[in-house]
Structures are given as C-alpha cells and as structure tokens.
Ligand SMILES: Cc1cc2nc3c(=O)[nH]c(=O)nc-3n(C[C@H](O)[C@H](O)[C@H](O)COP(=O)(O)OP(=O)(O)OC[C@H]3O[C@@H](n4cnc5c(N)ncnc54)[C@H](O)[C@@H]3O)c2cc1C
Ligand code: SF4
C-alpha cells in the first residue's frame with residue numbers, strides 16, 4: 071500500500087517541515103499568509119511571505135489571531151449617501167480577501183468557536199461571516215506553556231481536541247509535522263505526500279501532551295464557580311482589587327480573544343454627504359459602557375471588574391461555552407497584574 | 420441580510436404629549452412592519468446615531484401606521500424632536516422579545532406603568548379585546564397631571580372594560596384621583612395571586628417596588644414581567660452593551676419575568 075492511499079483514508083500524515091513550508095508558500099497565490107512573528111509571549115500575528123519569517127515556537131501574542139483577523143477593531147457597517155433625493159443607506163462591500171492563519175494555538179482556536187456563537191447566531195454579522203468563510207485556519211498544538219496559561223482547566227488546550235470548525239492541526243514532532251486534516255477544503259487543498267503515522271507516532275504525541283500537562287503552574291477549580299459568584303457578588307476581593315489596583319484601562323478586554331463588545335457610531339465627512347456608520351471594539355471596563363439616560367448600571371469600578379470576571383468564568387449559559395479559553399492574556403497585559411483566577415480562588419475560599 | 424441596514428419611515432403625524440415627549444406616527448416606505456407588543460425599533464438618523472424605542476402603537480388591520488413615543492433626553496432623541504410631519508427617519512427591527520401576551524388568556528392582567536413606561540404597554544391595551552383576559556387593570560403613575568400620557572385615550576380604555584387607576588406625585592388643583600407613589604394604588608388591589616399576570620414598565624426602581632407589592636400578595640415571580648432598559652448599540656445581540664447577567668436585553672428581552680432576572684448584579688431589580 072502506498073503512503074498516498076493510507077493518507078487519503080485517514081487524512082493524517084507526517085511530513086518534513088521543509089515540505090510543509092513549501093506547501094504553505096504555494097498558498098500565496100490565493101491567500102494572504104498570516105503567521106506568528108517574534109518570540110515568546112511577545113509574538114504578533116502578521117502578514118508573512120513565507121514560513122521562514124514565522125516562529126511556530128512562539129508562546130503567545132498580545133492580540134489574539136482570531137479576533138484580530140476575523141472581527142476588525144474598526145469597521146464600516148453601513149454607508150449613507152446624502153443627495154438631492156434624500157439619504158440612502160447602502161451596504162459596505164463584503165470582504166473577499168482569502169487568508170490563512172498559520173499556527174493558531176488550541177485556546178485561540180476555541181476563541182474563534184466562541185466568536186462564531188456571537189456573530190453567527192440569531193443574527194448573522196455579514197462581515198464576520200465572510201471573513202470566517204475566507205479564512206483557512208491551521209491550528210498548532212502547543213510545545214510549551216507559560217506561567218499564566220490555564221487552558222488545561224477549561225478544556226481548551228494545550229492540545230486541540232476539537233474535530234471541526236477549523237481546517238488543519240499541526241503537531242511538531244521534531245523534524246516533522248504531524249498534519250491532521252479537519253475540513254473538506256483542507257482535504258482538497260493539501261496535496262503533499264508523506265508518511266502515514268504509526269502507533270509509535272501517536273504514542274509519542276500522547277507522551278508529549280502528558281509531559282506538557284505536567285508543566286502548568288496554574289491550578290484552580292474552574293467548575294462550580296456559578297454558585298459562588300452569584301451568591302457573593304459583593305465579595306470584598308472584587309472591591310479591593312478594583313479600588314486598589316484596577317485602572318479601568320481595558321487592556322484585559324482588548325487582548326481577550328473572546329471579548330466581542332463594540333460601540334457603534336457615525337462619522338460624517340467634511341462634504342456632509344457621506345456618512346459612515348462604524349463599529350469599534352469597546353470594553354465593559356469603560357465608565358460609559360452601561361450608561362443610559364438617568365443612570366449608569368456599572369458606575370462603580372468593582373461592578374465593571376466583576377462584569378469581566380463573571381462573564382469570563384461564569385455566565386456559561388449565554389452561549390453554552392465558557393467565556394474564557396485560559397490563554398492568560400488578560401493577566402499578562404494588565405498593568406497591575408490583576409488575575410481573574412486569583413479572584414475566583416479567593417471567592418471560593 | 421446586513422442586520423445593521425436601516426430602512427426609512429415617513430412621519431405622518433406628531434403629537435406633543437407633554438413637555439419633552441412626542442409621539443411620532445409613522446409609515447414605512449416599503450411595506451408593513453411586523454411587530455409585537457413590547458418589541459422595539461432602533462430609531463435614528465444617519466450622522467446622529469440610533470437608539471432603542473419601543474412601539475407605542477402597532478400597525479393593525481385598521482391602519483398600517485404605527486407609533487413611537489419619545490422623550491428628548493440626549494443626542495439622538497433631541498435630534499428626533501426637531502422633526503416635522505413629512506420628514507423621514509431611519510429604523511431597524513422590530514427587535515426583542517415582547518410581553519407574553521399568549522399567557523394572558525383567562526388571567527387577571529395587571530398592567531403597571533410609570534411615566535413614559537406607559538408607551539410600551541399601550542400596544543397591549545390596543546389588543547385588549549383579543550387577549551381573552553378575565554380582567555384587565557391598568558395602574559399608572561406620573562409626576563403630575565400634565566405629564567399623564569395618552570390622556571385622551573383613557574376614557575376609551577375604560578370603555579373597553581379596563582379598570583384604569585391613576586396616581587401622581589404632585590397632584591395640584593382639581594386632581595380627582597390618587598396622589599402618591601404607585602405602590603399605594605397597587606396595595607389595595609384585590610387579586611387572586613395564582614391567576615394574576617403582571618406587565619410592568621417604568622423606571623427600574625419603580626418596577627422593583629411594584630413587583631415587591633405583588634410578591635407580598637403571593638404573585639409568583641414567573642408571573643411578573645418587566646421591560647428593562649439598558650444601553651443598546653445594535654439591537655441584535657452583537658455589540659454586547661445591553662448584557663445583564665447571561666442575557667442580552669435586546670434579543671432575549673427587553674421583557675423578562677422577574678424569575679429570569681433574579682440573582683444578577685448591577686440592577687435595581
Ligand atoms: C428596550 C428599550 C425601549 C425604550 N423605549 C423608549 C421609548 O419608547 N421612548 C423613549 O423615549 N425612550 C425609550 N428608551 C430609552 C431611550 O432609548 C433612551 O432615552 C435613548 O437611548 C437616549 O439616547 P440619546 O441619544 O437621546 O441620549 P444620549 O445622548 O445617549 O444620552 C443619554 C444619557 O446618557 C448619557 N451619555 C450617553 N453617552 C454618553 C457618553 N459617551 N459620555 C457621557 N455621557 C453619555 C448622557 O449624559 C445622557 O444623560 C428605551 C430604551 C430601551 C433599552
Ligand atoms: S487590564 Fe487590569 S487595570 Fe486594566 S481594566 Fe483590566 S483589570 Fe483593570
């Protein structure tokens with residue numbers, strides 16, 4: 071039996087890294103390539119010409135790849151033209167650029183599943199939908215974890231277990247990548263021949279995962295928070311943390327891969343004939359976020375911090391998914407190191 | 420379909436209700452809007468913005484026109500106040516889950532409103548004949564006699580068999596009804612708790628105390644429905660502004676049973 075036949079049956083293959091890089095470069099004719107550039111936790115997903123520029127050993131990025139490339143920070147959602155015949159509304163062009171996100175970690179892949187629930191739910195966002203359909207996601211199992219990662223407690227990593235919702239899964243096996251094809255389009259697109267994995271390869275993968283699982287530093291009981299949270303919304307740890315340390319800078323929300331809130335506002339050009347209705351990432355940490363005429367539902371800083379912590383660790387009933395994927399970004403990028411898992415632990419005491 | 424794309428509505432009439440409250444009678448340029456009592460539109464104008472406004476009257480078999488009753492309090496609503504008959508405004512929707520009118524059959528329906536809160540309740544009164552309620556009571560509170568909304572319609576509502584009770588904070592000369600807060604006219608109400616269904620709309624603190632009166636009468640939490648207000652930017656569960664606990668007030672509400680809202684922080688309820 072040739073390797074090709076086995077591969078077609080199983081959609082799993084081991085290939086050397088150079089071959090994989092070559093295949094990725096070949097996608098450039100049709101896709102924008104977006105991959106992690108830079109080291110450690112300070113990498114950044116940006117457009118690359120080839121995998122040589124990318125660092126697939128990166129640990130984390132400030133902005134999550136899914137949110138940054140599927141849900142733009144600033145975007146036109148309606149255009150208005152004012153003319154002699156009155157004002158007419160029109161739909162801005164729907165994005166058509168195809169892109170590949172290369173090396174998306176398990177947590178960040180799960181975050182895309184969360185954004186899908188938001189933007190492809192009861193109401194479909196046409197811009198997100200178009201980008202999502204035009205985005206080929208190559209996920210990557212982690213090789214290392216950081217001190218702040220807690221995906222193992224949420225069930226979103228460090229190895230990706232989902233079988234659909236993305237296109238391809240890579241595991242670094244040393245000189246080779248184990249490539250697992252997870253979508254129909256990846257089966258059509260991936261035409262590289264390689265060696266079919268044997269029992270020993272799967273065992274090696276399992277062993278690497280087990281070893282990685284042992285290296286996590288964070289540990290808290292992520293289940294059962296609901297009872298604790300809603301029965302003690304005024305817990306002193308919230309008040310103390312908010313008043314003594316939180317700056318309401320909203321870094322935590324901006325870097326969060328599942329935070330989807332945005333503001334909507336109108337921009338009129340100088341001729342007063344073209345108006346753009348825009349959306350822009352917004353944050354529940356902002357004082358005005360929950361303000362209405364006659365009051366503000368979260369005027370207190372502790373109320374805003376609580377909204378973030380509860381939305382991430384509880385409120386699972388909203389979409390049937392936890393609001394956190396355990397990536398640790400909100401902790402890392404908080405200027406005063408506020409850690410939602412520590413708040414949760416304190417509340418559970 | 421782009422859920423952000425608004426459509427035009429023509430203003431066919433404007434009624435000045437009280438100082439800063441106007442009712443806009445509207446006609447859709449293209450076809451009939453659907454809509455249910457308690458639902459809302461995002462109403463606005465390009466370059467200014469959009470805000471949630473509940474239907475205060477729905478299109479019916481008698482008329483394709485519908486109404487929005489708006490208090491001018493800020494950027495968008497002040498702008499709307501400058502409009503006249505024949506002008507066009509932009510709408511999206513209808514959005515949200517309205518009053519559970521299907522549950523009214525055979526029940527005593529108690530409508531409780533404070534101030535502008537009567538506007539979202541009016542479509543329920545509009546369809547009172549179709550509800551098959553055992554009894555309908557409307558308890559309405561306003562600041563003073565001048566700010567009672569839809570005053571000219573009260574007689575008509577009474578003719579429909581609705582028991583209308585009013586109260587004002589500042590009665591002034593010649594006021595024939597109760598003076599005081601809304602709870603004072605809820606308290607004497609004779610009801611059978613299990614057969615009572617209440618729809619409440621008004622300032623959140625007023626809804627809280629009104630609901631409490633009903634709970635004291637043993638009305639179950641699941642029978643008490645309130646329409647709540649939160650900041651809204653999209654109306655479609657996308658922008659996140661209106662979140663309250665697990666709910667998106669725009670798409671899961673704005674009408675909720677007290678049961679559903681219980682236990683979440685950041686509310687007066
Ligand atoms: C479901 C629902 C139904 C409603 N139905 C009705 C109705 O039938 N009739 C009605 O009149 N109203 C209704 N409302 C309320 C109405 O939506 C608000 O009054 C409206 O949004 C006010 O918008 P505005 O642009 O006029 O005011 P804004 O300019 O938004 O101002 C409102 C208030 O918020 C403050 N504010 C807002 N943004 C900022 C900011 N960035 N910085 C500082 N302060 C800020 C302002 O100081 C002001 O006091 C409803 C609301 C909801 C949620
Ligand atoms: S990043 Fe930290 S300081 Fe800034 S709003 Fe979030 S919790 Fe507060």
Ligand code: FES
Nearest residue numbers: 654656658659669
């Ligand atoms: S108004 Fe945007 S989510 Fe409800």
